[in-house]
Amino acid sequence: MPAPAFLRPGRAATPMAFVQAIVQGYARYGVDPAAALAQAQIAPQELARAGARVTAAQFEALNAHAMQELDDEALGWFSRRLPWGSHGMLCRASLTSPDLGVAIKRWCRHHRLLTEDITLELQVADGIATVAVTEHRALDPAFREFCLVSTLRFLHGYACWAIDSRISLRAASFPFAPPPHRDAYPLMFTGDLHFDAERASYSFDERYLALPMQRDEAALRTMLRRALPLTVLQYRRDRLLGQRVRELLSARAGGPGTGEALAAQLHLSSRTLHRQLSEEGTSLQALKDEVRREQAIDQLRRTTRPIKQIALAVGFRNEKSFSRAFRGWTGVAPGAFRQEGR
Structure with a gap:
């Protein structure tokens, strides 16, 4: 499943730090990233240029190529690979849920089958639902930010797609200092942003959890062929x-x-x-x-x-x-x- 869109396809605003994290994944497996960078039309010299950005379309192309070439949808983040199709399995396991709340709980439970390095949890209190990530192993600093951001965005994008609605976030928190590309975060996560938090999380109105699932297996097969625009870009409508x-x-x-x-x-x-x-x-x-x-x-x-x-x-x-x-x-x-x- 390709990484979710952070920005509109034609706008070069996706941080180069995320591209660098993918290149580090190649280094971990001892594979040359040249073909992936060429597929995404990213010049190697751009990797080290301060403040450089890429478009969401370039980032999608890079992710899709890297995940398949390395056969690891985690791109080196975890102590073991997440073989190609792992996130598709999570999507399929949650698809028959009666509502979004059950779907997210299933996603969190089945994610533990993929890796024990991190766990996801859905918490509900005072009308607010929170998806939180707990780290059980010290993640490599080269991957940590990209890993936590992508883990949250994978689930958020799928949830929006599953109920056919934008899920407006109240807040998002991250357990690291504000990065140099902090200005990209409001484009990835709506709501109030908090850095240097205890753990990575985002929160939203609890009532989204009661919304029924709107998709079937045929729709899932179509979405998985090119998940980026289907999971994020089309959701203008907010059912609440x-x-x-x-x-x-x-x-x-x-x-x-x-x-x-x-x-x-x-x-x-x-x-x-x-x-x-x-x-x-x-x-x-x-x-x-x-x-x-x-x-x-x-x-x-x-x-x-x-x-x-x-x-x-x-x-x-x-x-x-x-x-x-x-x-x-x-x-x-x-x-x-x-x-x-x-």
């Missing part, structure tokens, strides 16, 4: 995005916020937020109206606050605009709604 936006809007005491502020909280651009909501068949304005309507109805039913105060509390500038909107939502004015005890 509308729900998460609605919750953020509801939590704001001063009424719904701006698209820019909400997008920042979700680690998205404002443009991406609007596009993804549109793909879900809704819009930010529709969600704002829904939240305002629910909050207004709740206050009209439960309190005796003046309508002007309710209007300001749910995000309207004045009572007149609130009354006009409320009539559009319910067919009656706020005062009449309260009197009728609806």
Whole structure:
């Protein structure tokens, strides 16, 4: 299974440090990497150039060639090889799971059959799911960063593919100092980034775990032929995005916020937020109206606050605009709604 895409195929921003780690894998097995570098159109002299980057397409080509040529999908990371097809086995073993939570648990359990050098674990607490990597053997410094990053990305990419949805990360942590190519990490992992952590991990909303698997064996065979674009690049839709936006809007005491502020909280651009909501068949304005309507109805039913105060509390500038909107939502004015005890 080729390594996951870190970036858009045409943009040269994948760190050369990851290319160097693959070359170190060749050195471990005493094999010349020249053919792999040529396949990826990476000039050998580029390896030592400070700040050099490659495209995701080049990186995919290099990985695919190296994993097959060395017959090791771990590329030298572990004390024993992961023969070609190992990650395909993990995918297949998890495919029949009823939901993503079971699939990730199976992935973690079966990963132990491949190597004892590291283990993966799914933990759930306070509504947050965390996938963590524990190192049981000191990994070679030449491989450690690439190993931990790729291990997390393999599983995250497969999980997105399996439920046909982007899984937005809350945070990602790494047990090493920020590398010189730290700027590439926000492109690999959304959410808050933490270095010098106890172990490698990423976390996300627990509710993704309940989403059902969407793929079958035929889809898996197709994906494994070229896993990179299928496991990462196509996932623009987030099946929980509308729900998460609605919750953020509801939590704001001063009424719904701006698209820019909400997008920042979700680690998205404002443009991406609007596009993804549109793909879900809704819009930010529709969600704002829904939240305002629910909050207004709740206050009209439960309190005796003046309508002007309710209007300001749910995000309207004045009572007149609130009354006009409320009539559009319910067919009656706020005062009449309260009197009728609806």
